[in-house]
Amino acid sequence: MKAIGFRTSLPITAADSLIEFETEKPSPSGRDLLVKIAAISVNPVDFKVRQNSAKDVSLETPKIIGSDAVGIVEAVGEEVSLFKVGDEVYYAGDITRDGCNAEYQLIDERITGKKPKSLSAEAAAAIPLTALTAWEILFDRMRINEKDKGKTVLIIGGAGGMGSIAIQIAKKVAGLRVIATASRPETVAWCEQQGADHVVNHKDLINEVHQAGFQYVDFILDFVDTGLYWDTMAELIKPQGRIASITGAANPVAINKLKSKSVSFSWEFMYTRSTYQTDDMIEQHNILNKVADLLDEGVLSTTLKQTLDGLTAENLKKAHQQLEAGSTIGKIVIKY
Template identity: 30%
Template sequence: MKAFIVKSYGKKEKLHLTDWAEPTLKENDVLVQVNSAGVNLLDSLIRNGDFKLFLPYKPPFINGHDVAGVVTKVGSKVSRFKIGDEVYSRPSDYRVGTFAEFISIDENDVALKPKNISMEEAGSIPLAGLTAWQALVEIGKIKKGQKVFIQAGSGGVGTFAIQLAKHLGAFVATTTSTKNIELVKGLGADLIIDYKTEDFETKLKDYDLVLHSNRDTKILEKSLRILKSGGQLISLVGPPTPEFAAAIGLPWYLKLIIKLLSFGARNKAKKMNVSFKFLFMRAEGKQLGQITELIEAGVIKPIIDKIFPFEQTNEALAYVETGRSRGKVVVKVK
């Protein structure tokens, strides 16, 4: 099969299109013929080696974290899916590789594709959808009437998170550029801040939750200050926390490094009587199934900026790296 692989780590490295062995199937796996694969900044960070401290993939390996496609084979113990099912997934860490014609995935990480959307739209959802779900539902436990600040509202996670937060009954503030104001307003944002001309800290106060996605340390400090006492900041960009290090079973010396890396952020949060949490989303088929229900009910609609042909996966990744995409970018494999 054809696949885009990481030959070696590096920011200047491109993914290499090559012939690769078709995946083998474990007893709990389904083999999926890839139709569409969402493109994420995570794909760039993995290629760059930014996460090799705690996600040490050994090159060469296939990149890609989002998939929609059709089940073509099932393992001997698979009970939830059959050949011909249209599915989507964010495969587990160490089992990624959606920039390829086929991928084998544990059935627990898979859900049936929503019936009312295209394969391309389905391929755009899993990573962003699960990130928003785990931040707002699982960790944040957002309740009706609470105030949520979602940074970068027109991005892949942002467009999904705004819709989910509104469904949960929250008042939603977000940042975006002038050209995307109508987009985020249409998704349900209540208060929109043009980050190029306005300072969100002067407009927001006493928020219950911040979904933080900006690497600027000044933005992090401002985000902590707009929270009310007992509020929580959930960061998608770090620094990672000791709780995260423990959850993924890192050795003691890496736990120590991560503890030191996040000490400043955690300490500032503690002084303000708020919490700082790091979310590195995980594969979860059951949650994806709940997302399917919301999409089929018309509560959430996927937002796609561009669809690239499979051969232009590097161009798709470069476009995502500009940070200018409105919603998600997808490569069409089949």
């Protein structure tokens, strides 16, 4: 089968930063599905893995990355019970295994969901990783529930793929009042289209939130840089509020800044359940199915913004370059 990967961590502009190669089509066993892929999307985690996982080495076999995929089940392992051959599925992958930048992929059924019936393959491919992350950060990490309806959430990084679906889920599923950050006219408009109640400029975030009428916010989701926004989040969070992040920080942060307000802080990493084979790993299957239903019901909508045609190294390089630039709106998808 055709696949795209890399042997060495190189700048995306290098000729061999991503290469096309042929490899054997895998066979499923256990709870694995063999999926013939129809479309994928590209996420910041992809370029971060490419930049960091093969520094100063040359891998004998190219590393295949990629998370989001949509496809058709071609074969199943002997323990599979959730899907059958011919089913259309979507999923966000497992960072410990080969990714979706290939014609076929093995994926555990417990982290796989039914593809939304109302969406094209490319529209569905934009959803899994970001929807899983947003769902987990809101409901598993921050434990938002019915009693929180009407409370405020500040989403830092509103116009990217992650922020786009988080705005929708926070607004339309959790019932929160959403304040999102964006600075350009086109990103402001995109955030409003996703359902944000207020859009504020991240370049002067504290004053912007105050000018929007809020001294504090109940919840904060950071999708940009924990270290960069730590002091700002500590200032804006309401006493007894909750902060969660997916981004990490280059240097240690002063966690004691949250102490006087009794603020809770959580990390979210979408790959935790699959990496550690947690007892509740099947929750990702359940979440993806819930999201598929919400998409089919029109409660949620795809965050697809750009489609590239064909599984090629050049298309993946284009997507990585755009994501590395940090100004992408919504999601970039590659249709096979």
